[in-house]
Amino acid sequence: MADDRLPGFWGLPPKHRALYAAVAAAVIVGGILFGYYANFGLDQATSTDRARADKNAEKAVDREQPAFVSTITPPDYEQEGFDPIIFVLDRPLTAGEQATLTSLKGGQPKEVWAFMKSLGGRIVQYPPVLQKPLAGGHQSPRGIHAQTFNLNLNSDRDAGLTINSMTAVKDTCTAPTARTVVNIPPAGSNVRPGLLWDMPGGLADKPEGPYALDEGDDQGQLYFRHNAIDLGNGQSNMALRIQSLVTDQTCKWHINASYTDTTGQHDQRIPAGAATFTTEAVPSNPVQYFENVISEGWGCIGEMSQQGCTATKTLERVRPGKGN
Known part of the structure; x- marks a missing residue:
């Protein structure tokens, strides 16, 4: 060896x-x-x-990962409370459905919603009543019909990024489609913290905002003038309550978010792809119009019977021209 x-x-x-x-x-x-x-x-x-x-x-x-991911969820009205609210449906109520509706107490919107939801109804809200004027000189929002959703933003990137601007972009605007309107009008409306876009008019009218919704000094001010949203690099997710307002046209729209990272300035669409948000307007002259008149019951105007409608004469005096 x-x-x-x-x-x-x-x-x-x-x-x-x-x-x-x-x-x-x-x-x-x-x-x-x-x-x-x-x-x-x-x-x-x-x-x-x-x-x-x-x-x-x-x-x-x-x-290679998305800068951030957006998740959109509707508010939980059963948990949060309804405040003043409008329910809309794309067809008239039958005689039996009208009888069921007018047997319910209008001051109990949860019960009214349970019934309208079973028929395929949708919720439209009233705009918040702000204590301060909006930036730009408006004393209050011009939009009169509101929709709300919760927007959650999260980034898994190791590198941080900062969203420093959001712009609402209208995609389409059309006449409202509802034929039945059930109104539980406001006696006051709570302001919940979040962001507000005021989007009156049609496609050619540019949305304004987002404005800050809170009870502090920033109420009514443009949100991104004093704020930014930091994501990634271990930052917590950002949860925002978004409210959008329209007048006489239902608009589909999206958000263009502008953010900065180590490579420069970029834009990302919310929601992703071709998806949109919808903010629904209420027709001024629906086929059927029901309204809860405090202490009197339901007033009913339009193509319907008057079964259970004990406040129609009062409603006709305070809302001339409503309905047919």
Whole structure:
């Protein structure tokens, strides 16, 4: 075995064999050490470049993810309360459905909603009553019909980003489609913190906002004039309550969010793709119009019987021209 690895080893005198073995061992150990330190030196010499390349690769992978993800959910009216509210339906109520509606107490909107929801009805809200004028000189929002949704923004990116602007963009606006309107009018409307877009008129009318909705000094001020939204880099998600207002046209729209990250300024659409939000207007002259008159019951105007409608004469006096 030794002659295979150390040629001529056994043919040497004992002293020479010891020297031969020592030299061979030194060569082997030296080769091992040389290889180790050569590899160590190369590792050290290229470590900065490799670290830079790894970091750039990580950044590239990080940027492949969406800047942020938006999740939209409707408000939970059963939990939050209804406040003043309007229910709309795209067809007239039958005689039996009218009898059921007018048997309900108008001051109990939860029960009215349970019935209208079962028929395919939708909710339209009244605008909030602000204590301060809107930025730009408006004393109050011009829109008279409101829709609300909750917008949650979250980013899984390691690098941070800042949303510093949001713009509402109308996609389409059309005449309202509802034929039945059930109104529980306001005696006052609570202001809930969030953002407000005022979008009166049709497609050519530019939305205004978003305005801050809160009870503080910023109420009515343009939200992004004093605020920004930071996401990514371990930041918590941002939950926003969005309210949009229209007048006489139902509008489909989206948000263009402008954000900044380490690569510069970018835009992202909310909701993603071709999806839109809808803010519904209430027709001024529906086929059927029901309104709860406080302390008197239901007033009913339009193509219907007067079964259960004890406040119609009062309603006709305070709302001339409503209905047919």
